[in-house]
Structure formats: structure tokens, C-alpha cells
Amino acid sequence: MTTVVLAPDSFKGSITAADACAALAAGWRDVDPDVVIVARPMADGGEGTLVAFAAAVPDARRMPLTVAGPDGRAHGTAWLRLPPTVDATGGTGVVELASTSGIELLGDDRVPWDAHTTGFGQAIAAALEGGVTRLILGIGSSASTDGGAGMLAALGARFLDATGRTVAPGARGLAAIQTVDVSGLRALPPGAAVVLSDVRTPLLGPTGAAAVFGPQKGFASGDIPGVDAALAHYAAALAAALPAADPAAAGAGAAGGTGFALQAWGARVAAGSAEVAALIGLGDAVAAASLVVTGEGSYDGQSAAGKAPAHVAALAHAAGVPVALVAGRVASDADTSAFAEVISLADLAGSADASRADPGRWLRAAGRTLAAHRPEPTLQRRTHRR
Incomplete structure (x- = not known):
């Protein structure tokens, strides 16, 4: 049975981390109703x-x-x-x-x-x-x-x-x-x-x-x-x-x-x-997972320097568990090498404005995409664009 840990940060000004988890979970269950979802919405001390x-x-x-x-x-x-x-x-x-x-x-x-x-x-x-x-x-x-x-x-x-x-x-x-x-x-x-x-x-x-x-x-x-x-x-x-x-x-x-x-x-x-992750028991949840999904509104060149997705990815790598990134947008300067799969909602929706207008819809679509591909540790990283 597949166990998926969902640990995104909030998509600032668009959707909370908890609601992002709910949308991703709904999309995954559209494809795989038997999946075990463990929601661990993340934060770094700010909104959410x-x-x-x-x-x-x-x-x-x-x-x-x-x-x-x-x-x-x-x-x-x-x-x-x-x-x-x-x-x-x-x-x-x-x-x-x-x-x-x-x-x-x-x-x-x-x-x-x-x-x-x-x-x-x-x-x-x-x-x-x-x-x-x-x-x-x-x-x-x-x-x-x-x-x-x-x-x-x-x-x-x-x-x-x-x-x-x-x-x-x-x-x-x-x-x-x-x-x-x-x-x-x-x-x-x-x-x-x-x-x-x-x-x-x-x-x-x-x-x-x-x-x-x-x-x-x-x-x-x-x-x-x-x-x-x-x-x-x-x-x-x-x-x-x-x-x-x-x-x-x-x-x-x-x-x-x-x-x-x-x-x-x-x-x-x-x-x-790191403190939020420790306090919500994210490390233990990740260790028992088949896949970890993280994300935030804009993943850019600064995201790898201590923001929530980077810390989630580090925990997943330490546990030998594949990790996927779902972001509102993925900037051209972003280092996404830590992720087995990368999904940009802006690319799925056709534009950043379209994804921000209905983030729940496109996060659900991202959940369906991840369920269909089920990244494994040995898979080559895929970036989904449309």
C-alpha cells in the first residue's frame, strides 16, 4: 500500500498549506482511492x-x-x-x-x-x-x-x-x-x-x-x-x-x-x-512514507537556502524516500535537483494568473499526476509542463 506524506508550505496569498494538502490528497485519491495520506502542512514561522x-x-x-x-x-x-x-x-x-x-x-x-x-x-x-x-x-x-x-x-x-x-x-x-x-x-x-x-x-x-x-x-x-x-x-x-x-x-x-x-x-x-518539522513529527512520518510531496507558492533560487521545501527534501533524502515538488511557479534560477518530480501549477494551468485564480483545482490536478507516475528513488526526475 502506498503511503504519501504531504508537507507543503502555504502558497502565500493563494492557498493555505492545510488546504493545499487537502487538494493534493483529493487528486491522488481520484487515481488511487486506497492510498494512505499523511498530511503534515509545513510553515517556517510565517503565515500558516x-x-x-x-x-x-x-x-x-x-x-x-x-x-x-x-x-x-x-x-x-x-x-x-x-x-x-x-x-x-x-x-x-x-x-x-x-x-x-x-x-x-x-x-x-x-x-x-x-x-x-x-x-x-x-x-x-x-x-x-x-x-x-x-x-x-x-x-x-x-x-x-x-x-x-x-x-x-x-x-x-x-x-x-x-x-x-x-x-x-x-x-x-x-x-x-x-x-x-x-x-x-x-x-x-x-x-x-x-x-x-x-x-x-x-x-x-x-x-x-x-x-x-x-x-x-x-x-x-x-x-x-x-x-x-x-x-x-x-x-x-x-x-x-x-x-x-x-x-x-x-x-x-x-x-x-x-x-x-x-x-x-x-x-x-x-x-x-526545522523547528516546525521537529515539533509536528515530520521526520517520523517521512521515514514511514513511500513518497513525500512538498511545495510552496514560488520556488526560486532562494528556496534551497533554508525554506520549508528544502528542509522537507533533506529529511526525505536522509530517509531514502523520494520527494516531489509542487509549486505555484518554478523560477528559472531554481535548483530542483533534489526532487524526483517537479510540477509547476502555472504550467499546468497555462499561466501564473490562472493557477492563482483557482489553486485548489490545479493542486488536485497535480495530485492526479503524481498518483499516475508514483516517483521511485531510482526514477529520473521529470518536470511536467503543458
Whole structure:
């Protein structure tokens, strides 16, 4: 009997990893109704992290709440409670920045100077109030470049200007900070906090949060030096209050500097894809599989450097199991040599726009194609185009 592990990341802006699994599974069953499907939707800390844990962990519970979105408007979201374990007697809280302070929540209306991470901090506070003894924090898809100040403020820190007033939220208020009061800052839970991120950039400079990620959040090129200077001022003020704050640390620039704030709080930054895979038991599932299928929206030249499909492929190769790639599009610079079979939804649909318009349809078609060919370890790699 064929056992297929489905472990795609989300197809960003198109379909969630869990829904991608469902569509691939339906297509495979069109051809082979007896197949055993093991769904392990993947994430790297960004959009889809909560869904990945909810799908893979029995008895996980969504805990709804309302937070301040990245533009300050009330936004309904949830954090996820994972059941208690031996080393986390109160359970683990999973909080996703994408669904609380993420850029997708703004649509096309970017507010780069004013967007903040308050909602993310509010969700973390809710998880702590819910009694969790460990936190898993996914920080991809941020809308802001506030250095995580909004998050820390929601956890009890105070950022004051020269007159003793609270500074404005977002990047706009960072340069005005004169005093950081952390006397009311919540402590880490006893089981600590793990931050999921595949971004390794520092907070400041030409490879930092403002320079690398500022433009996608709406900053003009002329804004970047000022934002970087504001982050530097904020970093110095925070380091005076929290000595663990290190703007040069790997991952400090993730999520507009939220990685920096979390490290200052005492959290540990981990490679998102690898940590998620370990936490959802992907390695054991892969070892028992006949085939592994992974994918993401756009597989390009950067995908092999630590993104979810690359990690899934590495696990499959280590177990001697063939792995196939299904992507919304496969860029010309992408290295696909790790995969026994490669399917581009854009090629199946005739264009990228057509595949994005109905991703479930074309993922189901990809599932049928894979079921018909059933890649084996010794098969030459095939790329399907139409």
C-alpha cells in the first residue's frame, strides 16, 4: 500500500498549506482511492504556522481573541493551545505574528511609519494569562518596522519621550524614546519561548530590517536611512534596560526588528522550518512514507537556502524516500535537483494568473499526476509542463 506524506508550505496569498494538502490528497485519491495520506502542512514561522500545528497535533485548541491589528483597528484572531507534555505542564501556546500584526491584514493599504506589533504582544499576553508554560512564536509576514516595541508594550514595557509621555506607535515613535521602563514587563514562561524564523539578518545597517524589508512594507528608498537611524536609537535605549538586546544578533532584523525585541526579552530564535518539522513529527512520518510531496507558492533560487521545501527534501533524502515538488511557479534560477518530480501549477494551468485564480483545482490536478507516475528513488526526475 502506498503511503504519501504531504508537507507543503502555504502558497502565500493563494492557498493555505492545510488546504493545499487537502487538494493534493483529493487528486491522488481520484487515481488511487486506497492510498494512505499523511498530511503534515509545513510553515517556517510565517503565515500558516498555526494551521500547521493545528493539523498535526491532536487536541490542539484555537483560542479566539480580538487584538489591535497592525493599523490599530480591532482584528479577530486566535492563538493555539497545544496539550500539556512532560516538560510543559500548562501546555504550549503558539502565537503567529502573521495573523495578529501581519502585512496581509492591511491589503494594499501600507502604513509603514505607523504599523505596529501591538496585536502580536496582546496575543502573547493572552496565552500567558491562559496559563501556558511554553511559547512558540512565529514571526514571519510582519507589516511593521517598529523593532517589536508594540509587542513589548503590550507585554508591559513602557516607551516614554522626554516629557514622560508614551511615544507614538510604529516606527514613527522610535526616535522620540528617551526612557524604557521594563518594571512591568511580563516574564518569560517557565518553559521559555522559541521564535520561529528563517530570517537571519541583523537589526541595523545595509543588511538590516529597514534596508532589506522596509520597501516591501511601504517605505520609499529615501525613508530607509531615517528608519535605520530610528531603529538604532531604539536599540540603544532598549539595551540600557534589557542587556540581552543585541542588534547584531542573527535574526534580530526579522519581522521589522521583532526578532531583536524577542531576543531582548529572553526568547531563543530557531530556524523556522526545522523547528516546525521537529515539533509536528515530520521526520517520523517521512521515514514511514513511500513518497513525500512538498511545495510552496514560488520556488526560486532562494528556496534551497533554508525554506520549508528544502528542509522537507533533506529529511526525505536522509530517509531514502523520494520527494516531489509542487509549486505555484518554478523560477528559472531554481535548483530542483533534489526532487524526483517537479510540477509547476502555472504550467499546468497555462499561466501564473490562472493557477492563482483557482489553486485548489490545479493542486488536485497535480495530485492526479503524481498518483499516475508514483516517483521511485531510482526514477529520473521529470518536470511536467503543458
